[in-house]
Amino acid sequence: MFRRGKSVVGLDLGSQVVKAIEITLEGPEPVITGFARVEVSAGGDRAQALHEAFQQGRFRSKNVVTSVAGQSVVVRYINMPHMSESELRQAIRLEADRYVPFELDETMLDCQPLTKRAARASMDGEDSSDQPMNVLLVACQMETLEEQIQLVQSEGLNPLAVDVDVFALANAWELCGLPDDEFEGGDDRAIALVDVGATRTSINVLSCGETCFSREISMGGADMTQAVARRMGVEVFEAEAIKRAGDGEEPEVSRAIGPVLEDLTNEIALSLDYVEHHEGLQVEEILLSGGGVLAPGAVTFIEQATGRATRTWNPLEGLRIAVDRVDVEELEAWAPSMVVALGLASRVRAA
Numbered sequence: 146m147f148r149r150g151k152s153v154v155g156l157d158l159g160s161q162v163v164k165a166i167e168i169t170l171e172g173p174e175p176v177i178t179g180f181a182r183v184e185v186s187a188g189g190d191r192a193q194a195l196h197e198a199f200q201q202g203r204f205r206s207k208n209v210v211t212s213v214a215g216q217s218v219v220v221r222y223i224n225m226p227h228m229s230e231s232e233l234r235q236a237i238r239l240e241a242d243r244y245v246p247f248e249l250d251e252t253m254l255d256c257q258p259l260t261k262r263a264a265r266a267s268m269d270g271e272d273s274s275d276q277p278m279n280v281l282l283v284a285c286q287m288e289t290l291e292e293q294i295q296l297v298q299s300e301g302l303n304p305l306a307v308d309v310d311v312f313a314l315a316n317a318w319e320l321c322g323l324p325d326d327e328f329e330g331g332d333d334r335a336i337a338l339v340d341v342g343a344t345r346t347s348i349n350v351l352s353c354g355e356t357c358f359s360r361e362i363s364m365g366g367a368d369m370t371q372a373v374a375r376r377m378g379v380e381v382f383e384a385e386a387i388k389r390a391g392d393g394e395e396p397e398v399s400r401a402i403g404p405v406l407e408d409l410t411n412e413i414a415l416s417l418d419y420v421e422h423h424e425g426l427q428v429e430e431i432l433l434s435g436g437g438v439l440a441p442g443a444v445t446f447i448e449q450a451t452g453r454a455t456r457t458w459n460p461l462e463g464l465r466i467a468v469d470r471v472d473v474e475e476l477e478a479w480a481p482s483m484v485v486a487l488g489l490a491s492r493v494r495a496a
């Protein structure tokens with residue numbers, strides 16, 4: 146009776162919070178048509194949180210894109226001789242055991258040539274056809290993938306794709322609209338997307354809008370909560386509430402989480418120094434996302450300790466939200482922690 150655009154739900158099954166955001170394409174325009182955020186209970190029952198998220202979210206679609214992260218996923222940036230994409234897909238199977246620490250017959254492999262920066266370089270006069278190709282190789286243990294797919298299907302949902310957290314960050318960045326002149330200053334400028342979750346921090350460095358480095362650090366907001374619990378002698382759930390309340394206890398919370406922030410920032414800085422050194426890039430800006438960056442003083446600390454312009458990233462800027470379907474105030478309040486979900490939902494454009 147009336148035309149309905151395509152819709153996809155980006156489903157971020159975080160270790161502490163399940164987050165879901167639905168994007169519907171109205172013509173070419175992505176519109177946010179659903180949102181849910183449900184904390185996983187102390188027992189860690191993600192299936193229950195997922196169930197609640199779909200009750201809460203009033204989504205139109207059952208098509209979901211989820212992601213994997215952690216130790217069962219390996220990402221490598223490798224050089225291969227110049228070849229076509231189909232040749233690359235065959236060649237990579239033979240190369241993979243040099244780079245992947247898993248049994249290959251129990252591993253899902255994917256790869257993609259990284260072309261944007263090379264194309265820029267060749268526009269500057271260098272011929273790229275005899276240069277080695279930079280290739281992104283991703284390997285995920287089949288068991289983890291299957292668990293993820295089962296979880297989603299048991300809720301009656303239809304998994305369209307399974308992505309990796311760090312790449313969802315890049316997809317969210319792309320969805321937010323990257324002005325083409327952003328990189329007019331040359332192809333040696335880069336930005337770092339850094340998502341501080343509960344148990345892990347994901348880093349993706351983009352140059353010419355394309356990933357050139359990614360890394361996961363096993364540290365995040367849960368370590369800050371632990372530190373508060375230890376310092377103040379309270380239970381973890383109390384520490385969590387104190388950390389988030391941002392009232393009179395703030396100086397005490399800051400003191401407690403200081404060492405965690407320091408360790409985390411050291412790791413981030415190490416990564417950025419590495420990229421700058423190895424890729425000949427200048428990381429000019431850090432965009433922070435994830436619930437962990439809401440901790441008091443986190444943004445300023447990272448800015449000062451890394452010496453780079455740093456801001457909290459609101460990925461909703463410039464996106465239309467269907468106000469009749471979404472609790473806009475709630476969504477805006479949690480916007481920085483919705484980046485991965487949004488990046489996953491951005492796949493609607495390929496669905």
Ligand SMILES: Nc1ncnc2c1ncn2[C@@H]1O[C@H](COP(=O)(O)OP(=O)(O)OP(=O)(O)O)[C@@H](O)[C@H]1O
Nearest residue numbers: 159160161162342343344345366367436437439440
């Ligand atoms: N107001 C707040 N102040 C400080 N920390 C907060 C606040 N709100 C949420 N957090 C922290 O954010 C973290 C959850 O963030 P997020 O939803 O990004 O995690 P997740 O995606 O479930 O985790 P992971 O990506 O590690 O699996 C928790 O550690 C929580 O304590």
Ligand SMILES: [Mg+2]
Nearest residue numbers: 159342343485
């Ligand atoms: Mg997360």
